[in-house]
Amino acid sequence: MQELRDILGPTLFYYAFSPAIKIAVVVFVGVLPLISYLVLAERKILGFIQVRTGPNRVGPWGLFQPIADIMKLLVKEDVIPNKAVKWAFVLAPCLVVGPAFVIFAVIPFGPSAAQTGGGLDYFITDVNIGVLFVVALATIGVYGIIIGGWSSNSKFSLLGGLRSAAQMISYEVPQGFSLVIPLLMAGTMSLQGIVGAQLEQGRWFLFAFFPFGLIAFMIYLIAGVAESNRNPFDLPEAESELVAGFHTEYTGMRFALFFLGEYANMIVISAVAVTLFLGGWARPFPNVEALSFLDASFLPAGLVGVLWFSLKLSVFLFVYIWFRGTFPRYRFDQLMDLGWKWLIPLSLVTLFAVGLWKVLLL
Amino acid sequence: MANYIPILVFVLVAIGFLIVSLMAARIFRHGGKGGTNADPYECGNEADSLAHDHRFSIRYYLIAVLFVIFDVETIFLFPWAVMFDRLALFGFIEMMVFLAILVVGYVYVWNRGALDWA
Numbered sequence: 001m002q003e004l005r006d007i008l009g010p011t012l013f014y015y016a017f018s019p020a021i022k023i024a025v026v027v028f029v030g031v032l033p034l035i036s037y038l039v040l041a042e043r044k045i046l047g048f049i050q051v052r053t054g055p056n057r058v059g060p061w062g063l064f065q066p067i068a069d070i071m072k073l074l075v076k077e078d079v080i081p082n083k084a085v086k087w088a089f090v091l092a093p094c095l096v097v098g099p100a101f102v103i104f105a106v107i108p109f110g111p112s113a114a115q116t117g118g119g120l121d122y123f124i125t126d127v128n129i130g131v132l133f134v135v136a137l138a139t140i141g142v143y144g145i146i147i148g149g150w151s152s153n154s155k156f157s158l159l160g161g162l163r164s165a166a167q168m169i170s171y172e173v174p175q176g177f178s179l180v181i182p183l184l185m186a187g188t189m190s191l192q193g194i195v196g197a198q199l200e201q202g203r204w205f206l207f208a209f210f211p212f213g214l215i216a217f218m219i220y221l222i223a224g225v226a227e228s229n230r231n232p233f234d235l236p237e238a239e240s241e242l243v244a245g246f247h248t249e250y251t252g253m254r255f256a257l258f259f260l261g262e263y264a265n266m267i268v269i270s271a272v273a274v275t276l277f278l279g280g281w282a283r284p285f286p287n288v289e290a291l292s293f294l295d296a297s298f299l300p301a302g303l304v305g306v307l308w309f310s311l312k313l314s315v316f317l318f319v320y321i322w323f324r325g326t327f328p329r330y331r332f333d334q335l336m337d338l339g340w341k342w343l344i345p346l347s348l349v350t351l352f353a354v355g356l357w358k359v360l361l362l
Numbered sequence: 363m364a365n366y367i368p369i370l371v372f373v374l375v376a377i378g379f380l381i382v383s384l385m386a387a388r389i390f391r392h393g394g395k396g397g398t399n400a401d402p403y404e405c406g407n408e409a410d411s412l413a414h415d416h417r418f419s420i421r422y423y424l425i426a427v428l429f430v431i432f433d434v435e436t437i438f439l440f441p442w443a444v445m446f447d448r449l450a451l452f453g454f455i456e457m458m459v460f461l462a463i464l465v466v467g468y469v470y471v472w473n474r475g476a477l478d479w480a
Binding site: 019020022023024027073074075076077078079080081082083084094097098101102104105106124125126127128131132133150152153154155156157158159162165166169170172173176177180181183184187188189243248249252253254256257332333336337340341344348351352355356358359362 | 365366367368369371372373375376377379380383384386387388390391392393399400401402403404405409412413414416418419421422425426428429432433436439440443444445446447450451454457458461465468472477478479
């Protein structure tokens with residue numbers, strides 16, 4: 001280790017080599033297995049909701065199902081439609097997956113080295129424009145979807161892509177407004193800093209400036225579900241009218257990449273919600289001494305942070321699946337009405353109220 | 363600036379992952395049948411026209427234009443929120459005037475029916 005540090009020099013070691021290891025851990029131990037088993041969990045939970053068993057043939061309780069799925073997708077025939085715009089058709093799935101992955105670089109999974117007194121930061125990097133970085137990269141996914149829908153040169157794909165683009169950009173506006181509210185409360189855009197501010201103020205931003213924190217959180221949640229094209233806002237791929245929407249023409253690995261992107265986006269949106277509104281890696285009620293047993297001090301402090309983060313994250317992912325099992329799909333005009341005529345005015349009013357409250361406190 | 367190097371590394375990892383997964387698929391998949399299999403999907407019928415031959419609703423374009431206006435607004439709000447304590451009352455009033463102008467436009471657009479889909 002020491003030799004490597006000498007060869008690379010401290011800058012390169014701390015900023016490139018050590019993050020490279022963390023990235024490998026996050027992607028190959030964290031995100032990819034999480035996505036594969038999220039698919040299984042979704043099918044299992046949907047099965048439970050609909051009073052059936054869900055996948056249970058491959059391995060005990062269907063635990064090897066994700067592996068079988070991946071192998072199936074790898075050997076599937078790769079169809080590029082003869083009327084498609086080929087370079088765009090190939091590029092589109094990459095544009096959906098790549099940015100969704102890179103966002104994980106700024107998600108604070110656990111405390112920093114300074115906070116635990118250990119030598120390890122439990123996140124990959126922390127930039128002072130964190131929230132902006134997340135929003136900017138999340139937007140690139142829209143390009144992937146509309147390019148995929150357009151380049152297939154199939155009517156279903158084109159309609160799905162157009163719908164999806166209209167839906168995602170519509171809900172980005174209330175989502176952006178609702179993200180401003182935790183920023184107002186924290187006074188910083190660094191995601192690690194926002195968790196720190198919640199620790200310092202001793203409350204989750206969900207409960208701050210009651211009930212406005214809660215309203216902002218609800219707006220973010222609704223917009224987040226719409227952004228990731230999930231039920232009840234899954235119009236872009238509404239199977240009963242558009243076959244499969246923007247990915248009608250995709251098969252095999254390219255289809256798998258679209259799928260991967262959708263689930264990665266779900267995880268990213270949940271992770272941002274946890275960080276901004278639910279205290280990130282901090283335990284519940286961080287200021288209440290009586291609950292300090294929740295810190296589980298027999299474990300390394302950083303690890304406990306990661307555990308709390310994962311727990312909160314899984315609650316969100318469950319809610320996503322629960323939504324899918326519960327709500328019927330919106331009609332497209334209802335969807336646009338909800339975004340433009342309800343969520344935008346509501347988020348503007350919330351923004352005004354929190355600003356006024358803060359001015360009065362000054 | 364050094365904080366951004368890990369992001370660069372992550373971008374490289376993401377590109378690598380995409381290349382490796384698509385290459386793996388290229389090795390393992392079985393070949394395409396070609397012919398009608400690669401025709402645009404039209405529920406089994408032969409497509410009488412291509413998607414690119416048709417026009418699409420102007421409303422999608424309108425939504426995109428409106429989005430640009432509102433999103434630029436959001437970009438202004440981010441730095442304002444971060445600097446809120448230092449800008450204090452002046453910053454608050456300033457931003458509310460800015461938002462009021464936006465709301466006027468929003469009400470106008472709503473009245474003209476740009477937000478009605480049906």
